[in-house]
Amino acid sequence: xxxxxxxxxxxxxxxxxxxxxxxxxxxxxxxxxxxxxxxxxxxxxxxxxxxxxxxxxxxxxxxxxxxxxxxxxxxxxxxxxxxxxxxxxxxxxxxxxxxxxxxxxxxxxxxxxxxxxxxxxxxxxxxxxxxxxxxxxxxxxxxxxxxxxxxxxxxxxxxxxxxxxxxxxxxxxxxxxxxxxxxxxxxxxxxxxxxxxxxxxxxxxxxxxxxxxxxxxxxxxxxxxxxxxxxxxxxxxxxxxxxxxxxxxxxxxxxxxxxxxxxxxxxxxxxxxxxxxxxxxxxxxxxxxxxxxxxxxxxxxxxxx
Amino acid sequence: xxxxxxxxxxxxxxxxxxxxxxxxxxxxxxxxxxxxxxxxxxxxxxxxxxxxxxxxxxxxxxxxxxxxxxxxxxxxxxxxxxxxxxxxxxxxxxxxxxxxxxxxxxxxxxxxxxxxxxxxxxxxxxxxxxxxxxxxxxxxxxxxxxxxxxxxxxxxxxxxxxxxxxxxxxxxxxxxxxxxxxxxxxxxxxxxxxxxxxxxxxxxxxxxxxxxxxxxxxxxxxxxxxxxxxxxxxxxxxxxxxxxxxxxxxxxxxxxxxxxxxxxxxxxxxxxxxxxxxxxxxxxxxxxxxxxxxxxxxxxxxxxxxxxxxxxxxxxxxxxxxxxxxxxxxxxxxxxxxxxxxxxxxxxxxxxxxxxxxxxxxxxxxxxxxxxxxxxxxxxxxxxxxxxxxxxxxxxxxxxxxxxxxxxxxxxxxxxxxxxxxxxxxxxxxxxxxxxx
Numbered sequence: 137x138x139x140x141x142x143x144x145x146x147x148x149x150x151x152x153x154x155x156x157x158x159x160x161x162x163x164x165x166x167x168x169x170x171x172x173x174x175x176x177x178x179x180x181x182x183x184x185x186x187x188x189x190x191x192x193x194x195x196x197x198x199x200x201x202x203x204x205x206x207x208x209x210x211x212x213x214x215x216x217x218x219x220x221x222x223x224x225x226x227x228x229x230x231x232x233x234x235x236x237x238x239x240x241x242x243x244x245x246x247x248x249x250x251x252x253x254x255x256x257x258x259x260x261x262x263x264x265x266x267x268x269x270x271x272x273x274x275x276x277x278x279x280x281x282x283x284x285x286x287x288x289x290x291x292x293x294x295x296x297x298x299x300x301x302x303x304x305x306x307x308x309x310x311x312x313x314x315x316x317x318x319x320x321x322x323x324x325x326x327x328x329x330x331x332x333x334x335x336x337x338x339x340x341x342x343x344x345x346x347x348x349x350x351x352x353x354x355x356x357x358x359x360x361x362x363x364x365x366x367x368x369x370x371x372x373x374x375x376x377x378x379x380x381x382x383x384x385x386x387x388x389x390x391x392x393x394x395x396x397x398x399x400x401x402x403x404x405x406x407x408x409x410x411x412x413x414x415x416x417x418x419x420x421x422x423x424x425x426x427x428x429x430x431x432x433x434x435x436x437x438x439x440x441x
Numbered sequence: 442x443x444x445x446x447x448x449x450x451x452x453x454x455x456x457x458x459x460x461x462x463x464x465x466x467x468x469x470x471x472x473x474x475x476x477x478x479x480x481x482x483x484x485x486x487x488x489x490x491x492x493x494x495x496x497x498x499x500x501x502x503x504x505x506x507x508x509x510x511x512x513x514x515x516x517x518x519x520x521x522x523x524x525x526x527x528x529x530x531x532x533x534x535x536x537x538x539x540x541x542x543x544x545x546x547x548x549x550x551x552x553x554x555x556x557x558x559x560x561x562x563x564x565x566x567x568x569x570x571x572x573x574x575x576x577x578x579x580x581x582x583x584x585x586x587x588x589x590x591x592x593x594x595x596x597x598x599x600x601x602x603x604x605x606x607x608x609x610x611x612x613x614x615x616x617x618x619x620x621x622x623x624x625x626x627x628x629x630x631x632x633x634x635x636x637x638x639x640x641x642x643x644x645x646x647x648x649x650x651x652x653x654x655x656x657x658x659x660x661x662x663x664x665x666x667x668x669x670x671x672x673x674x675x676x677x678x679x680x681x682x683x684x685x686x687x688x689x690x691x692x693x694x695x696x697x698x699x700x701x702x703x704x705x706x707x708x709x710x711x712x713x714x715x716x717x718x719x720x721x722x723x724x725x726x727x728x729x730x731x732x733x734x735x736x737x738x739x740x741x742x743x744x745x746x747x748x749x750x751x752x753x754x755x756x757x758x759x760x761x762x763x764x765x766x767x768x769x770x771x772x773x774x775x776x777x778x779x780x781x782x783x784x785x786x787x788x789x790x791x792x793x794x795x796x797x798x799x800x801x802x803x804x805x806x807x808x809x810x811x812x813x814x815x816x817x818x819x820x821x822x823x824x825x826x827x828x829x830x831x832x833x834x835x836x837x838x839x840x841x842x843x844x845x846x847x848x849x850x851x852x853x854x855x856x857x858x859x860x861x862x863x864x865x866x867x868x869x870x871x872x873x874x875x876x877x878x
Contacts, residue, residue: 189875192539192543193543194522277688277694277697278688279686279694279697279698279703280694280698280701296687298691299849385690387632387689387841388632388845389842389845389846389850401838404511404515405511405834405835406832406834406868407835408871
């Protein structure tokens, strides 16, 4: 009798601990399934393929070990792609933030037509990168593009935006910044809602001018948002593909051949799946390292409430 | 609540009836993957297939646009891996070797021999391109080659005779200089490896060894010859003259510049004729001429470009039969005439030129005729049959990079092509190892 009672007590306890676990797993299952199928499995498969030579159906033929990694690290093209990727990140992420900040601050002013104003800037989120890239390609067209019309208007000789290796990367970056503006503005606006009015009022009473209250109150309060956008933006820049594919195909003279595009080229033009996998794994490690560094170095300066 | 249940019953009945009527027809569904975008894919192809579907009730073809030629090839490779191939797949000419080596389709020779199609009337260059080891592997579909488009109004303004377009590299360079100025360029071009392949064939020069890979698998690239250098040097000279508009890799920017009357001459595909005419409207008069060849070089000819249609195996016999029925229709005199009139692609069957609609077209726009004449004037050599290599996409990319090296970084053409050839030879060797050649 007592034994029975103790047993049922035990199973009740077990159910109490296991119950949440089971339901949690059930809730997580769909997401986990998707992540495993589309993220973890391909990742592991890439690691596996990078250690083999493959045929053009991406089937492994023979084991090469770290041979492909050695080839990659000694290839000047890889280092060039890496340099271009960093440059692209440098051109896009900070500028997209710096431009989004005043736009968001203005959008936070209590004036009429604010919703319209906000929508104008945020709507770039709704445009797909592919479509934006096509439109920007037209705008950068050498003889018929509006960008060169503008230059002519102010008396500057037209630029061969996407055909000149000096301008191609900046041109693609401009398109990317424009495309990324919406997301940045949206998050900054959301962040601005969290800046306490009391603090700002107090600062005003203490005689702080608007720059001082921005510098000392708004900016620190926004820092978690800015940090988030910085991390996400960097990852996004490292993974950019569509705009390169549509606007320049990595050219001219490989001046826009960022790492992801180099991977695409090796896999889907050159049919070297193993070498492409090697680069993909390397890219993964680089992004991982960068994100860790950002968390260690930059996050120290972030103010969390 | 009751209403909903009632509605459900009605829906069920309707669905059952539709399914039953489908059974009654018993049409064989054919999935056809293609790479024809823009107006041709959206309007011309759809009209063509609708007409076919309406004309009989045994076969129903469903066209599926899969993106660029390269995209189709990649999608198809994935489909082969997954064992889920379409019934017909449209592959560009340079995918031929890869398709043969994939060994996933039925060669069409036997079907062809058993059909009413008569090879004696088919354009030789076209059949021979897709015939390897005496087997016709795929059905020639949209067939084009490169031709010189020119703006007759700009010729007149520059004091040139619009009925006497340039025939040599040297003449073209001279004419281009005369037409340049005031924001206009005598010649425009975009970085497209196919033009290089055509200009090699014009000089009767081969692209890879072993007779362009046609008598044995190629082992080495040979486009870094005198002929290859001449092409890049020619472009470079015109860039230095200031008469060359380079739109990089953007073909539509070149098209916009030509249609807008800012470019006097360009090299383009015959497949773009009809739509270019439509875009120009009555802004200016367009002419077409044979591709120029360097002075003193014996003329070879042009390679056919475009695509052909392959029939994947591992489908039930009735599907194969149905797919073949569509291919047979595609190669008929009427069909090739339809394609020619609506796009500018060649009529694969020579008898099409006797049809009234084609004759009317040629009288009104002699440029369409020029394209056919250029193909027929081509010598039949390994050079003009075109190279067959499995790594063609990569080779094209290498050529395009050499072009950029020469035009943008002032690299010596020989040097740039040597480097490209080295890269392509390495790719060919890797391919041959992968294929076990």
